[in-house]
Amino acid sequence: MNSMSEAVHFTPDDERMLLDAIDNWVEKSVRPIAREYDHADKYPVELVEEMKSLGLFGATISPHYGGLGLPASTYAKIVIKVSSVWMAPTGIFNSHLIMAVAIERFGTEAQKQKYLPRMATGELRGGIGLTEPDCGTDLQAIRTVAKKDGDHYLINGNKIWITNSGNGGMILLLVKTDPTAQPRHKGMSLFIAEKGPGFIVSNKMKKLGYKSIDSCELAFQDYRVHEDCLLGGLEGKGFQQVAGGLELGRINVAARGAGIAEGSLKLALRYAQERKTFGKPICEHQAIQLKLGEMASQVEASKLLVDHAARAYDRGERCDMEAGMAKYFASEAGVFCSQEAMRIFGGASYSVEYEIERFYRDAMLMCIGEGTNEMQRIIIAKQLVARNPA
C-alpha cells in the first residue's frame, strides 16, 4: 500500500492556510538568515526548532503515528516554497521523511510505534545511509556488512555523503546481510540504526553548495544493533525497500529543483527591471527577454510535472516514470534557470553580496542526488518500453 493513501482529507482551504503559514515562516525566519548561514556553513538550529513547531518533521507521517499526514502534492508545494528562498533547509526534513516513509511502509508495527511518533515531533531525526566511498549508483556493490551475533547484528563498513547524520540521531542503514547472495540484491537489508558505540561520524564534508546541512562520512566499527531494528524483520528486502522509498525522494528532489528554478527567476526578474543599460532597464532588451521567457516556461513546466507525479503517488499508483521525469526535468530547470539568472546579473552575479550565486551553487546537486539524471532517463526509457510493448 502506498503510504500516502492514508493521508488525511485535505481541502484546498486547508492547503492554502498551511502554505500561507509556510510563506510567513520562510519570510520571517528563513530568508533573513540564508546568506549568512550559507556562507558560514552554519547549522540552522533555530530553524530546526521552528520546523518542529510547524510539524514539518511529521509532514507525511500518518496522523495515526502523530504526523500531519499531508498528501505528497501538498508536501511538494511546501518544498518548492522553501527551496525558492533557500534549498538547503529542506534537506533537514526531506531525508528524514524518506526514512519515515520506509518505516511506515515496510516496518513492523512495533517499529512504527517505537520510531514514528518521535520522528513526527522531530525529537528523533534521521536520514538515509546508502552511498559508500566506492559506490552510489551501483548500490548493490556496497561493502558494509551485518553479521548475525546471537539476537544482535555486528555491522562494519563505511558510508559517505550521509545527510543529517551529524545532527540527527539515526539513519536507515543499507548493508549486506549476505555478501555472497546472487542476485546481489537478495543479500541486502536495511537497519534502523540509532547512534551508539561503533557508529562513528568520521568527517563532516565540505561542499560546493547545500551548505549549513550536515553531509558526513560514517564508519561502522563493530556497531551492535538488535535484530528488532532490521526493517520489517526480514533479511534480503533492503534493496526493494530502498527503491520503494525513492519515489517520494525523487518527488522531493524534483520539488527542490522547481523551487531553485522559481527562486532564480524571481531574483532575475527583479534585477532585470532595476538594472539599466543603454538608457533602459535590461528587461527591455530582447536578449534578456528570451532568457526570462524560457526560464518562466521551465518553472511552470517543472511545477506541473512535480504535481503530476505527486498526485499519482497520492493515488497509490506506480509512479517511478512520472517521478523520474519530474526529477530529471525540474532539476535541469534549476540548473538552467540559476545559470541564466547569473548571466542576467552580469558581474553582480559573482558577488557574494547577492543571493543568486547560492542558487547556482545549490542547483547542480539536484541532478545528482536520489539517482543521477543519467539514470533517470534510463528508468524513463525502460518504463516507456514496458508500458508500450510493440
Ligand SMILES: Cc1cc2nc3c(=O)[nH]c(=O)nc-3n(C[C@H](O)[C@H](O)[C@H](O)COP(=O)(O)OP(=O)(O)OC[C@H]3O[C@@H](n4cnc5c(N)ncnc54)[C@H](O)[C@@H]3O)c2cc1C
Ligand atoms: C551533498 C550530497 C548529499 C548526499 N546525501 C546522501 C544521503 O543522504 N544518503 C545517501 O545514501 N547518499 C547521499 N548522497 C550520495 C548520492 O546519492 C550519490 O552521490 C549519487 O547517488 C551518485 O553516486 P556516486 O557519487 O557514487 O556516482 P557514481 O555512481 O560513481 O556515478 C558517476 C557517474 O557515472 C554515471 N553512471 C553510473 N552508472 C551508470 C550507468 N549504469 N549508466 C549510465 N551512467 C552511469 C552517473 O550517472 C554519474 O554521472 C549525497 C550526495 C551529495 C553530493
